[in-house]
Amino acid sequence: MNSLSDLSNLPIWQAIALAVGFPIGLLILNELIAALERRSNPLAKNLRTLRNLVLPALAALLFANWILGLPSEHSAMRWIETIFWVTFLFALLGVVNDIVFGMGSQKSLGERVPKLFRDLAQALLVAVGAMVIYSKVWGMEIQGALTALGLGSIVIGLALQEPLGNIVSGLMLLLERPLNVGDWVTVDGVTGKVTEINWRSVHIETPTREIRVVPNVSLYKGAFSNLSRPTPQRTEIVDMGFSYDDPPSKVKQLLIDLLLSTPGVKKDPEPLVRTVNYADFSIIYRMIFTVERQETLGATRDEVMTRLWYMARREGLTIPFPIQMEYKPGENPGKPQKTTSQWLNEQPRFKASLQPADVADLHIREYTAGEIMHSPAKPFEGGALILRGEVSLLFSSNDGQELVVSKLGPGECFGDSLTAGSSSDAITLKANDDVTVLWLPTKQMDELLSRSASLSSEVGDAIELRRLAVQAIKQHRKGQSLPAS
Secondary structure (H helix, E strand, C coil): CCCHHHHCCCHHHHHHHHHHHHHHHHHHHHHHHHHHHHCCCCHHHHHHHHHHHHHHHHHHHHHHHHHCCCCCCCHHHHHHHHHHHHHHHHHHHHHHHHHHHCCHHHHHHHHHCCHHHHHHHHHHHHHHHHHHHHHHHHCCCHHHHHHHHHHHHHHHHHHCHHHHHHHHHHHHHHHHCCCCCCCEEEECCEEEEEEEECCCEEEEECCCCCEEEEEHHHHHHCCCEECCCCCCCEEEEEEEEECCCCCHHHHHHHHHHHHHHCCCCCCCCCCEEEEEEECCCCEEEEEEEEECCHHHHHHHHHHHHHHHHHHHHHHCCCCCCCCCCCCCCCCCCCCCCCCHHHHHHCCHHHHHCCCHHHHHHCEEEEECCCCEEECCCCCCCCEEEEEECCEEEEEECCCCCEEEEEEECCCCEEECCCCCHHHHHHEEEEECCCEEEEEECHHHHHHHHHHCHHHHHHHHHHHHHHHHHHHHHHHHHHHHHCCCC
16 A cells, blocks of 8 residues: 555646646736736736746646656657747746836836837847757757857748848837937828837827838838927928918018917917918918927917918908909908998997997907907007907916906907006906907097997996906905915
């Protein structure tokens, strides 16, 4: 009868240990990988390599040794052992790479050392380690491994010329560093952000959320533009045509004012406007402005083009139609717009105070959301009656903050003498949405108020309310600045 110590030496115990240990190891690795993926930890990728390659190779090695009893000199045993050690070395180097370059405060180091360089270094170390493993497991000299590797490299090189060309091109791009991950580039007419540089290609994410894959050899041999070098700031050029009846000096100054007041346009370098061409239908003006980075260019250009239409309408500038058509006298190719008389019919109280001479001086002006209609630096000249939209009356404090005093709607007036009394030098008027106003020159507005007692009294009450609101804000802020008693 065998003793318990004899039973422990039988293969059945090793088989049970292998049959139980392998699934438990897989379960532990699965749970660990899931936990790391929830935290977006880069170690999860290398643990998957450990689960999918190293653990099965280890199980095969133990099975061949414990269960099959293959000697270490057996070729199958040597192949299994070689595969195990190579995969173990590959996984170990991956873990070291993630710890050094991809975790915590080391992420900045990973950004400075390109991924392609790290991959090539890892491949080189695996190749050197594989030669050492080959020498130890198979009992061969390293010179023999090098000879075999050299012969194999010739065959592989002939069969994989194009992939190897991409790798070499990637190395040249890596050494020259004409682009990095995060740079905006233009390649073959496509503009996008570089998201990855790997062995074979560069991945570029376009503004339409597409990934364009460009082989390294194409970038190395061809031409491309790096929009993030030498500075991330981007300069945009927009050409716009205005009528020959519009004085160029006036147009250029209005365009400069528009660019300086548009959010996103940098004041340094200062935007420029140039007269560039006399075309068939218009004089062409070129607007040159700079934004902080490529990501903001689209939104800023949209804002410039949107405000351009409103500026042209209220300043009486004409953007010609780029077509040839014949119109009879008085015909307008555009959509019929409300006339001044039609707008006045919707404001009977204001219309009753006007005289025929006043109506001739009235003009329609339009503003878009976010435009400054009046400010200490550029006061509104004349008076205006709001026909449509909402305007915020903002008080500018000494510390640069803007506080909402009130909001003006249709039927309310504002202007150089109608804003907030003696505090108008600190008042800003800003359009909250599309705003349409009837504008009257200062002289005519003053005459209108002097002969209309009811309108003058109503405007005076509104001015007094705004003045009191500004005064209350000043006193409130002054009280906040006092030390607590």
